[in-house]
Amino acid sequence: MSAAATNGREPKELRDALYGLEIFAGLTEDQLDWLVSVSEPRVLADGEVLFRDGEEATRFHVLLSGGLVVTKVVDGREEVLTRHSTEEDGGAAEEHDGKPPAAHRFTGELPLLTEGSYVATAAASGPATTVVAYPKPVFFEMLTRCHGVAAVLLPVLAWRIKSSEVQARKRATVEALGTLAAGLAHELNNPAAAVARAAQELLPALERLTATACAWGAAATAAERTVMDRIAVELDELPPPGTTDPLAQADAEEEIADWAEGAGAERAGLLGSGAADLGLEADWLPQRLAGLAADRLPVALDHLAALLEARSLAAELRAAGPRISQLVAATRDYANLDRAPEQRFAVTEGLENTLVVLRAKLTGITIVRAYDPALPELTGYPGELNQVWTNLVDNAAEAMEGAGTLTLRVRAEGVCMVVEVTDTGRGIPEEVLPRIFEPFYTTKDVGKGTGLGLHLSYRIVTQRHHGSLTARSRPGETRMVVRLPLAPAAPAAPAAAAAG
Structure with a gap:
């Protein structure tokens, strides 16, 4: 049967x-x-x-x-x-x-x-x-x-591959936006928290500064006010402290606070931390305040503590504001908002913006930049290439599992720009390497990859930018090499002109 x-x-x-x-x-x-x-x-x-x-x-x-x-x-x-x-x-x-x-x-x-x-x-x-x-x-x-079977099957097969790529692009866009949002939220957290804290503490600090200024102005002589004015100018002109030993800074803070407390200051701890943050030695303040009368020294120290507190909060706001602006600019450039689809651009800007977006995934990984000086600009689609850089850097980070070295090399080579993304991760098996750019092929566990990330990157590089994307790998070193022509591809000649 x-x-x-x-x-x-x-x-x-x-x-x-x-x-x-x-x-x-x-x-x-x-x-x-x-x-x-x-x-x-x-x-x-x-x-x-x-x-x-x-x-x-x-x-x-x-x-x-x-x-x-x-x-x-x-x-x-x-x-x-x-x-x-x-x-x-x-x-x-x-x-x-x-x-x-x-x-x-x-x-x-x-x-x-x-x-x-x-x-x-x-x-x-x-x-x-x-x-x-x-x-x-x-x-x-x-x-x-049955030859007729292939005649029906092949067009359907072509549609399915195209449809899968369209779905993958949509998914990649959503994933990229998710990565962008997560990275931006992570990076904005510190400066935003600094702004919120400084804003919350600024009003009480200004009230203390006003109160101590009034007290100091009422108690000090004209000569003593001149001394304090001179100290304020010196504080303004202090260069940013270099890298210091945290233990040495803690010792200086304690010594300054002990001296101020012994002189009768009410906010000795605040004065010690503010002075140590500026890199001041323990004897810096005693030397400059040596001529003040003993009964007016506590008032001077409390006023100086309030002044340092207000300036510290202002410095935090000055540092946090530009950092937020830089992150917003990097996000705008990464997403390529408000720009023409095809344009002149610097490849390294896209790489740097990608590093900013993926910073959370690169924690613990050493990043080495080897950019040739005076690199020429390219004409192409920077937003699409940012997807390529994201795929390559993200794959490299995953391969290194939070520890290793990511090396980005960019150089001009003949008529091409060469971008290399190298990681020190586990490597790609030799038998797998020839297939990594195939659609739907993935070495990740089921549910963790579509098998289209590298395929889409390959198409963006080869079809949209007429370049090449190759891979070399061994345990401890995987190198993805992108070659992009420096000059845009000439448009195809019309058929009639070609015939003539």
């Missing part, structure tokens, strides 16, 4: 069902007889899985009745990629993106042709879903025996 009969369909019924499909409509009687003899019909319960993402591809599946839902887990979330349906209006929702009608009736051909695994999970949708499976050897024999 045939496999068809054992699964509830007589050979003639199966033959008629297959012949009614576009992919098999042009077959001869002998081809149909052979096709029925190698068919493996299967009835699926609602929700039953036909194949799973990551499993080795072993069969080509044809949908006879019912429907299939194709899903993929991305970043822990299950996303619906497409639906296949045999109902006349069942696929209406899928036709907005140009899905060919024949695409509803078969699945699984792509991983068979690429010698890979299934790139998504397919499950039955509805209580009466019937599929016919063809093992891998039979599928390839089908392509050679």
